Amino acid sequence: MKLVTRAQLGWPASEAPTQTSTKGVKVHYEGTPVSTKLLDDHAACITEWKNIRASHLANTKENYSDVAYNYAACPHGYLLEGRGIGRRTGANGNQDLNRAHYAIVGLVGSEGLTKPTDAMLGAIRDGIELLRQHGAGNEIRGHRDGYATDCPGGPLYAWVQKGAPRPSTTTPKPAPQEDDMPTAKEIADAVWAKQFASPTAPQGTDALRSAATFLRWQDKHHAEVLARLDRIANALERLLAASTKE
Incomplete structure (x- = not known):
């Protein structure tokens, strides 16, 4: 797992409400155009993630205490910490839905970069397994499951419906003995x-x-x-x- 922590991002500890367990994890996408430049530049992924947090904190209507998601996954296979472990998400639509599932967003959108890479899917899977180790249940859902939205987009939702399998290309092959x-x-x-x-x-x-x-x-x-x-x-x-x- 390639984890980028809040400390590495220069962020303080999350002020989101604490939560010790959920039914599982819901998968999200950005829902807006995302530049394909992210495919070639990991620094652009970090900038994208920081911009998402800045936009959420500036949203006075929603009154976010932090970036809405627990984690994000980038095209290069990095898991980017958001609210993190043990924090209620703000991304699933309302308080009941937020209490039911944690949230992981893939850095893909409605235009431009729309299809997750295998490395991104592997990072989402890393996040799911990490959250399961800290109280998340086994459910894996898309944001649209239980809420009227197109999120997480066609490609990501198709993967979720298959059970969110870990792509074989992200599983390292054992070295010959x-x-x-x-x-x-x-x-x-x-x-x-x-x-x-x-x-x-x-x-x-x-x-x-x-x-x-x-x-x-x-x-x-x-x-x-x-x-x-x-x-x-x-x-x-x-x-x-x-x-x-x-």
């Missing part, structure tokens, strides 16, 4: 099969794929890698010497 790497003999056998046997031999092809995986693998202990490469070189030299004798 040393036990999964081929041995020096396996790599030498692969080179032998490629150079001196049939180029279509399945064993050689599969082994070469394993060899390529090994050669892309990086380990913190460079001495171990160098030692293994040295063993590979020695094995290749022995194979070449044997082929010459034949």
Whole structure:
């Protein structure tokens, strides 16, 4: 999770009412045009978030005590703190709705930047799971669920209706472990099969794929890698010497 806190934003502690539990989380969007410049400039995302808070604090009709949302999610996968954990949202429409669910807004709008990136969806999911760890229930709803609005827009709402799954592209793949790497003999056998046997031999092809995986693998202990490469070189030299004798 890539969290940007209120302190990092230069904001004081939220003065929003405290709340220790909810039924879950409601997902929002800005509902106004959002510049596509946010896609290329994370600093623009921070500026957008600060501008949202400034506009809410300037709204005398609503009389917000803080930015209305508990968190925001930007296209680069950052979760931006708003009211934060344990604070009642001001975004869901009325006091009853605000007590029922926390609120997370994706920085997308009605025009311009309208479709959330996978990184943004991952950040919203990060926020949902963080709030669940601190008293939120399991419900995930769109703002339009229970309130007459287009929020959170078509693309975000379609994702919510699917259960707000975490995109696979935001889930880091586990690094290969040393036990999964081929041995020096396996790599030498692969080179032998490629150079001196049939180029279509399945064993050689599969082994070469394993060899390529090994050669892309990086380990913190460079001495171990160098030692293994040295063993590979020695094995290749022995194979070449044997082929010459034949």
